[in-house]
Amino acid sequence: MGTRGREIVGVDVNELIEELNKALADEWLAYYQYWIGAKVAKGPMRGAVVAELEEHANEELEHAGMLVERILQLGGTPILSPEEWYKATNCGYEAPSDPNVKTLLEQNIKGEQCAIDAYQKLIKMVKDKDPITYQMALSILEDEVEHEEDLEALSEDMGLL
Ligand code: FE
Ligand code: FE
Ligand code: MG
Numbered sequence: 001m002g003t004r005g006r007e008i009v010g011v012d013v014n015e016l017i018e019e020l021n022k023a024l025a026d027e028w029l030a031y032y033q034y035w036i037g038a039k040v041a042k043g044p045m046r047g048a049v050v051a052e053l054e055e056h057a058n059e060e061l062e063h064a065g066m067l068v069e070r071i072l073q074l075g076g077t078p079i080l081s082p083e084e085w086y087k088a089t090n091c092g093y094e095a096p097s098d099p100n101v102k103t104l105l106e107q108n109i110k111g112e113q114c115a116i117d118a119y120q121k122l123i124k125m126v127k128d129k130d131p132i133t134y135q136m137a138l139s140i141l142e143d144e145v146e147h148e149e150d151l152e153a154l155s156e157d158m159g160l161l
Pocket of ligand 2 (some may be wrong): 030056060095112115146147
């Protein structure tokens with residue numbers, strides 16, 4: 001933990017670590033929802049949908065890594081047990097029990113919209129108070145906005161929207 005780096009944070013650090021852990025839980029659940037969704041997907045344009053879901057899965061995992069790095073820098077402990085994910089999550093998890101690509105896309109668009117709201121909230125919390133977390137959250141938000149757009153564009157191409 002960096003002492004001065006922690007001192008310059010202008011918000012309650014424990015509260016911030018809690019928010020970062022909530023986002024970490026969201027990212028792991030989003031990762032698995034995409035990853036397993038890509039495995040079970042069925043229906044029209046399956047190949048294109050699977051490619052997009054796999055790409056997003058990898059990006060959610062990268063987000064999880066960024067969050068853990070920041071939690072550790074702040075002297076916090078990242079969530080260590082998967083059983084904590086459900087307790088901490090903002091956005092929850094939607095099992096792809098209906099493997100049709102239409103349902104998968106709808107579920108994942110909903111997840112991205114929740115992620116956008118969650119990062120927007122985190123950004124408001126740290127704006128002008130913690131430039132490092134701000135920059136990280138902004139960079140993740142950019143990806144989540146892109147994810148939503150990608151999935152909506154795919155749905156549109158498939159005539160689902
Ligand atoms: Fe993400
Ligand atoms: Fe995303
Ligand atoms: Mg994409």
